[in-house]
Amino acid sequence: MMTMIARRSILVLTHLALAGLAFLFGRSGTSDASSSPRQVNASSGFSLVESEPNVSAGEDSLSTQLDFVGRVGQESSRIDQLATAEVLSELKDRRYLPGNASNFLAQQLLLARYAALDPETALTFVDSMSGLDHEFGLQTVMQAWAADDPTAAAAYFVENREDFGETWEDQGSVAGNLAAEWARQSSADAIEWATRLPKPLQGEVVARTIAAIAQEDPLEAANAVLAMEPGDAQREGVKTLASQWAYQDPNAAAAWVQSSTEGKEQAEATASVTQAWMRDDPMGASAWVADLPEGSTKDAAILAMTESRHLRRDLEAAAVWSSAIQDERLRDELLRSVTTRWLAQDPTAARAWLETREPAP
Numbered sequence: 001m002m003t004m005i006a007r008r009s010i011l012v013l014t015h016l017a018l019a020g021l022a023f024l025f026g027r028s029g030t031s032d033a034s035s036s037p038r039q040v041n042a043s044s045g046f047s048l049v050e051s052e053p054n055v056s057a058g059e060d061s062l063s064t065q066l067d068f069v070g071r072v073g074q075e076s077s078r079i080d081q082l083a084t085a086e087v088l089s090e091l092k093d094r095r096y097l098p099g100n101a102s103n104f105l106a107q108q109l110l111l112a113r114y115a116a117l118d119p120e121t122a123l124t125f126v127d128s129m130s131g132l133d134h135e136f137g138l139q140t141v142m143q144a145w146a147a148d149d150p151t152a153a154a155a156y157f158v159e160n161r162e163d164f165g166e167t168w169e170d171q172g173s174v175a176g177n178l179a180a181e182w183a184r185q186s187s188a189d190a191i192e193w194a195t196r197l198p199k200p201l202q203g204e205v206v207a208r209t210i211a212a213i214a215q216e217d218p219l220e221a222a223n224a225v226l227a228m229e230p231g232d233a234q235r236e237g238v239k240t241l242a243s244q245w246a247y248q249d250p251n252a253a254a255a256w257v258q259s260s261t262e263g264k265e266q267a268e269a270t271a272s273v274t275q276a277w278m279r280d281d282p283m284g285a286s287a288w289v290a291d292l293p294e295g296s297t298k299d300a301a302i303l304a305m306t307e308s309r310h311l312r313r314d315l316e317a318a319a320v321w322s323s324a325i326q327d328e329r330l331r332d333e334l335l336r337s338v339t340t341r342w343l344a345q346d347p348t349a350a351r352a353w354l355e356t357r358e359p360a361p
Contacts, residue, residue: 072105079109084117091125107133108140115144120156127163138164142178150182154193168200175201176208183212191224195233203236210237214244221245222256235265242269246276253277254288267300274301278308299325306334315342319353 082090091110097103114122119141126137142164145153157164157175164174175197183190187209194205206228214221221241228234238261245253250273257269270292277285289305292298302321305311311318318338325331342350 072109075106076109076112079106079113082110082113084114087114087117088125104133104136108136111137111140112144115141116148119145119153123163138174139177142174143181146178146181150178150185150190153178154182158197168198169204172201172204176205179205179209180212183209184216187213187220187224191228195228199232202233206233207236207240210240211244214241214248218245218248218252218256222260226260235268238265238269239272243272243276246273247280250277250281250284250288264296267297270297271300271304274304275308278305278310282308282310294326296327299327299330303330303334306338315345316349316353318342319350323357 079087087110091107091114094103094107094110111122111126114125122141123138126134126141129137142153142157145156157178161171161175165171175194179190179194182193190209190212191206194209195202197205210221210225213224218241221244225234225237225241228237242253242257245256253273254270254277257266257273261269274285274289277288285305289298289301292301302325305321306318311321315338319335319342322331322334322338325334339350339354342353
């Protein structure tokens with residue numbers, strides 16, 4: 001059986017590798033030239049300076065990310081050997097170091113270790129942090145706690161929910177990641193807990209839980225969704241499953257949606273499948289949508305198609321598809337939006353197409 005430390009390491013590596021890249025290149029756009037990644041705690045040789053991606057130079061992103069995760073793994077192994085006092089000492093020291101990706105990631109790894117040793121005290125330390133450090137700190141501690149003892153982590157969240165953010169969105173983000181980690185151990189328990197949360201939280205938490213299950217076993221996720229009580233939470237679960245499954249096997253996802261859902265739920269799930277399918281196989285997705293029976297479900301799929309990157313670049317195809325929508329109001333609104341953009345981009349081609357569709361004034 002996988003040990004708690006191994007489970008936590010996998011959890012943290014996945015969470016922090018993505019978070020660190022987002023921190024360095026998503027939040028800031030580029031690395032901060034004024035902060036040297038080599039300025040780290042002397043007790044740790046942790047630095048991403050050799051592996052931080054040079055986006056403008058077009059380095060191989062896969063090898064860069066693998067090197068990045070490898071460095072995080074080495075630091076995680078070192079930190080997993082620290083005692084509570086050592087963890088706390090390093091966390092305090094890092095408050096005075098530059099706010100670059102290396103220090104950010106090491107800080108989060110230290111918090112994960114702190115959570116394994118004493119999760120409630122680790123949360124108290126996170127309360128002394130601010131900004132992005134606090135945001136990711138909460139996530140890291142609660143996920144690490146859930147990897148070890150999801151029942152205790154979930155009970156603590158319920159009793160102290162307002163400590164995890166002032167908005168439902170903030171609270172839902174923490175609860176969703178907690179439930180997703182729990183689902184990897186017991187999907188039924190995670191979903192049952194999610195559906196007992198306050199209603200404003202249920203949709204977000206159920207969606208993240210179903211996504212985690214679907215990554216491992218879409219059929220298990222499908223059975224879990226269908227076993228839920230009808231309502232908004234179940235609808236969110238269906239949409240999430242449809243999208244997640246479509247990234248793995250769009251044909252299977254499409255077949256499940258058509259056979260297991262109906263009405264508005266089917267329309268929403270069909271749109272989710274189409275949106276995911278269009279990312280990797282626009283021709284396959286288009287062929288599937290073309291064969292759908294006319295009605296609200298097909299209209300929803302066409303709308304999802306026109307919002308895809310593929311049709312945003314091919315406005316003629318977007319106009320043709322938009323004109324096939326059966327709902328008159330939706331068709332007119334979508335056509336107006338598409339043709340307005342097309343006229344701005346290529347007025348000659350747009351006017352020529354419009355003249356073939358409508359009599360000239």
